[in-house]
Amino acid sequence: MSEAESGALPPLRLYAYWRSSCSWRVRIALEHKGLAYEVRSIHLREGEQRSDDYAGVNTLQQVPVLEWEEGALTRRLTQSLAILHFLEDAYPEKALVPADAWARARAWEHAEIVNAGIQPLQNFATLLLVDSLGGDKVAHARGVIAKGLGAMEKLAKETAGAYLVGDRPSVADVCLVPQLYNARRFDVDVDAYPTLLRAEARCASLPAFQAAHPDRQPDAPSAEPS
Ligand SMILES: N[C@@H](CCC(=O)N[C@@H](CS)C(=O)NCC(=O)O)C(=O)O
Incomplete structure (x- = not known):
């Protein structure tokens, strides 16, 4: 053990x-x-x-x-x-995962959108690569972030309560909050994602998220x- x-x-x-x-x-x-x-x-x-x-x-x-x-x-x-x-x-x-199996899967679904569908495509090393290939790294980052957050907003309309999935913070919020911060760094218009912003505001009042x-x-x- x-x-x-x-x-x-x-x-x-x-x-x-x-x-x-x-x-x-x-x-x-x-x-x-x-x-x-x-x-x-x-x-x-x-x-x-x-x-x-x-x-x-x-x-x-x-x-x-x-x-x-x-x-x-x-x-x-x-x-x-x-x-x-x-x-x-x-x-x-x-716990940071819901007890119900379906809700738990949906929480990981949100987390994976960020983890696999957004962050690796806008990571520092990826942007250096885009730059070295002559691409516009900021436009690239904005595009992948907006697409991913758009998918999360659509999903959140089905899953959200007070937080992104139901009424307790979960791994979905854990992944969302840092990604929204990155979105603002790249001047993505986050007002397009009101459900995500509501969950983020709830999280901002929690000591763990603050620390x-x-x-x-x-x-x-x-x-x-x-
Ligand atoms: N899938 C990995 C991704 C880790 C990752 O991309 N880390 C970034 C910071 S968020 C990093 O170390 N970047 C440095 C680099 O790529 O040189 C995870 O979730 O831990």
């Missing part, structure tokens, strides 16, 4: 960057579940993720990575959705060029 399964909480370390939306998802879950964690900042804009040392932590050279010790073993988990699944299984209190906000992170500069 792992320490997590036995209920003992190992000290958790999160390799993250203050404005990384995928790191932000994991912070929200950790905060929501009341789990203590230490942040190891990886400065993406300075390229720290591309160091040989960090490749030993995450072969894909991305954040987030959740790390902890289990006896002599160092456990490391990459991929924010895998981390959310693990946290849900290991620390089911204050996980990029501006509250130890590596957040007082002013950073966008």
Whole structure:
């Protein structure tokens, strides 16, 4: 039985960057579940993720990575959705997935729209590639974000209560909030998504979402060029 399964909480370390939306998802879950964690900042804009040392932590050279010790073993988990699944299984209190199977699937459906249908297409590395191929990286980012958020808005019309799926915050909101922040950074007109904005406003009143906000992170500069 792992320490997590036995209920003992190992000290958790999160390799993250203050404005990384995928790191932000994991912070929200950790905060929501009341789990203590230490942040190891990886400065993406300075390229720290591309160091040989960090490749030993995450072969894909991305954040987030959740790390902890289990006896002599160092456990490391990459991929924010895998981390959310693990946290849900290991620390089911204050669940971030609905109990009902259909609602749970819909919550993951929202999460995957962000995780697979938006974020990888507008990630820093992807935009550098678009740029290097002579494309308009901002137009590209705007297009993929608007398309994905449009799909979520349509889905949310069926799933939303006070939050994106029903009346409790879920992994759907955990993925939505950082993605809306990115949308604004790219000047996407978020007023086109009123159901998403309502869920976001609810989340903004919750301490876990507040504590996980990029501006509250130890590596957040007082002013950073966008
Ligand atoms: N699917 C991965 C995506 C991770 C990812 O794209 N991380 C971004 C920050 S949100 C990153 O590390 N980018 C740095 C780079 O691509 O060089 C996850 O959900 O964890």
